[in-house]
Amino acid sequence: MFPRLIAPALACALALPASAMDLTELTDAERAQFRAEVRAYLLENPEVIMEAVESLQGREAEAQARADFDLVTNNAGPIFDDGYSWEGGNPDGDIVLVEFLDYRCGYCKKSHGEVAKLLETDGNIKMIVKEFPILGEQSMMASRFAIATKNVAGDDSYDKIKDALMAFNGDITTAALRRLAETYQLDFDAIESKMNDDEVTREIAETRALAQKLQITGTPTFVMHDEMLRGYLPYDQMQALVAEKRD
Template sequence: MKFAPPTVLTALGALFTAATLAMPAQAFDLQDMSAAERDAFRAEIRTYLLENPEVIMEAVAVLEKRQAEEQARGDSDLVKANAGALFDDGHSWVGGNPEGDITLVEFMDYRCGYCKRAFPEVESLLETDGNIRLIVKEFPILGEQSVLASRFAIATLNVAGDEGYKQVHDALMTFRGDITEPALARLAEGFGLDADAIAAEMGSEAVTEVINKNRALGQRLNITGTPSFVMEDQMLRGYVPLDAMQQIVADIRG
């Protein structure tokens, strides 16, 4: 047996409620109806909906819009409550234009296919706009290789600074093989970085603390997947195409 989606069922319930409320109180009271009258009333509603099915879709559209607005308000409150950890945590890499008028925060995982897909589009957004500040949150949630890659990237930031981090971050975002310690060592050496120092830093408490703080922040923001973005006070959950990001930027600037 097939059941209607929850959104449709909710919309139907809203339609039923609206129909009852629209009628004069003295003319309509389900509790005062006989079983035959209730059956007749339900039959009338069913007939009307079958003859006018577009009403259901209109109700669904209104419901979805309201739910989206409620979600946006809730997300905005979450962003405001966690603004310090999001925009000025003292440990995340900052790129783009550090003085930009809009800040974009990205929670990413190096093993995430959609993160890899979003990578060149985020780069294009930064290059073509020129006035966006990017903050990268290492958020490894896809297994041991994800954690290893993030430990390597954070350790590189701690040992080699912003430039070294940018190099390995970009390389990891386009990396297609298994992420192993020997592969990471070769990657560091290829950029002329101190692979031994980075390897020693990878297991440090400082690196562990960054990952734990990012995970705790993600939990507070109800982030369960990557990529996830925060643009000013908006949460963008999931992959967002370049043109959509550009439109959001334009809307924010007004």
């Protein structure tokens, strides 16, 4: 990576012949001399390496942002209006924030409070939650329970269970889910009977297919309007991005 980025610049800086721009054209002696000059130059100017790395990272980030913009634009329907994902916050908000989450994901748990704070302090954000269990059977069980709760008891109960599952740090077991249901006076038996319904299975499968199209491989992943935000973001950064989108 480094030679491709800095060799031409070094050749000019070191006043080497034009042939030095192509290392394959050098003799063994010239190549050895060039490498020695490069090494000496880098030892004297180590900031060149960091500048090259930062330049490369900047170009890669720009390319990723352009690719993500296209992915979001081409899949806007299932992202923002799939007909089944839970919606919260302000339904008429001028900012729409979509989150792909897994209840067993430590960074999802960490970001949960940040997102809640953003929704509370802003008041003009619509929130959409995509159930994306990718961390094993307990993750799948938790998502099936959450979706079944929504289908049986409604959106308000789903919201409470979603928050409870994010705060829960033990193993996801039938007994644990029963206790959560009883805490919120929900009919666990009715919810459990729906956890493996085709409707629940289809929602998870369609969300996974969407995530694959969007090249999402980890959680949390957010979509804010036309931008994909991959990974945990603290409250201040999310707030700044919201302000940027409004501008």
